[in-house]
Amino acid sequence: MKTSPPAGWWFEIETSAGNFSARITARGLAELRFPGERAPKATGTDAPPAALIILRTTVAALRAAIAGTPHSKLPPLDWGGATTFQQSVWRELQRIGPGCTRSYGGIAARLRKPGAARAVGAACGANPVPVLVPCHRVLAADGGLGGFSGGLEWKRRLLAAEGVAAAATAK
DNA sequence: GACAGATGAAGGA
DNA sequence: TCCTTCATCTGTC
Numbered sequence: 001m002k003t004s005p006p007a008g009w010w011f012e013i014e015t016s017a018g019n020f021s022a023r024i025t026a027r028g029l030a031e032l033r034f035p036g037e038r039a040p041k042a043t044g045t046d047a048p049p050a051a052l053i054i055l056r057t058t059v060a061a062l063r064a065a066i067a068g069t070p071h072s073k074l075p076p077l078d079w080g081g082a083t084t085f086q087q088s089v090w091r092e093l094q095r096i097g098p099g100c101t102r103s104y105g106g107i108a109a110r111l112r113k114p115g116a117a118r119a120v121g122a123a124c125g126a127n128p129v130p131v132l133v134p135c136h137r138v139l140a141a142d143g144g145l146g147g148f149s150g151g152l153e154w155k156r157r158l159l160a161a162e163g164v165a166a167a168a169t170a171k
Numbered sequence: 172g173a174c175a176g177a178t179g180a181a182g183g184a
Numbered sequence: 185t186c187c188t189t190c191a192t193c194t195g196t197c
Contacts, residue, residue, distance in 0.1 A: 085194065104178055108193085119194035121177040126195080140178070147177025155177095175196085182189085 008078075009047040010040045013059050017066050017157070022058055024051045028076030029058050031128045034150040058132070065131050068161030070098045074132060082126070089123035096137045099162045103141045117141075125149050131158065 008025035018035025024047070033039045044055070057075040064070070074094075079087050092107050102110075104117040104124075113119070124135040130150050136158040140146040148155035159165075 083195070108178090113193075115179085115191085116193045117178040118176060118192070119178090122175085122193090122195060123177095125177055135177085138177080141180090145177090149177080152177095173197090176194095178192090180189105180191085182187105184185105184187085 009044040009051055010042050011044040011047075011055050012042045013055075013062055015063050015066050020062060022055070022062075024054050024058070024075075025078045025080075026050060027080065028054055028078040029129055029132070030078040030080070032058075032062070032130060032132065034130070034154060037150070061132055065134075065158070066161060068098070068158075068163065077129060077133070079128075082128075085119070086123045086126055089120055090127055090129075090133045093124070093127075093133050093135055093138065096134055099164055101137045101139050101159075101164055104138055104146065105141050107138060121146065130154075134158075137162075137164075 008023045008030050011022045011024060013020040013022055020035060021033040021037070021039030022029060023031035024044070026048070044051070054075045057073060061074050079090070088111055089107060092110055096102055104120045105114070107120045108114055108116040120138070124138055125147065127133050127135045127149065130136070136148060136155045138146065145152050145155055
């Protein structure tokens with residue numbers, strides 16, 4: 001693995017839930033970090049217009065997601081480096097509508113890999129763009145929260161915004 | 172090749 | 185009914 005810094009520009013996005021950090025490349029949104037997470041200093045001042053357009057779409061989609069209102073347009077996503085399995089999981093996540101949930105096993109079954117629920121969980125954990133790729137809509141088979149890269153509190157919060165009453169009994 | 176993980180199901184108390 | 189254990193599948197080192 002190379003140690004060179006990732007390509008793209010970092011932006012800070014203000015929302016009602018705090019300041020998110022986003023890394024945007026020429027190809028799309030590559031990474032999104034929750035408020036409080038460590039992120040490089042914003043470097044977007046010298047970003048090209050194309051990146052700013054992606055940023056604008058990202059901001060709108062992010063704020064809509066936090067408010068629990070369906071967003072019709074997502075920014076292009078830069079999944080460079082992700083495995084095909086991860087990408088198929090993330091694509092499946094994007095098909096889950098607002099207010100709907102699936103189980104890890106359910107996602108695995110839809111990918112024609114019943115039994116790969118644990119691998120789906122791992123792919124969710126590797127999701128670089130939480131919130132917009134709704135890994136928070138994936139619950140454990142028993143209705144429990146399972147896990148979340150940004151913390152269970154965020155998962156519960158995002159689900160609540162969409163009107164989903166999660167079992168909320170984190171193991 | 173070995174190990175770890177955001178699961179799920181089965182069996183026992 | 186709850187708890188523990190094991191099987192399953194994939195990604196990472």
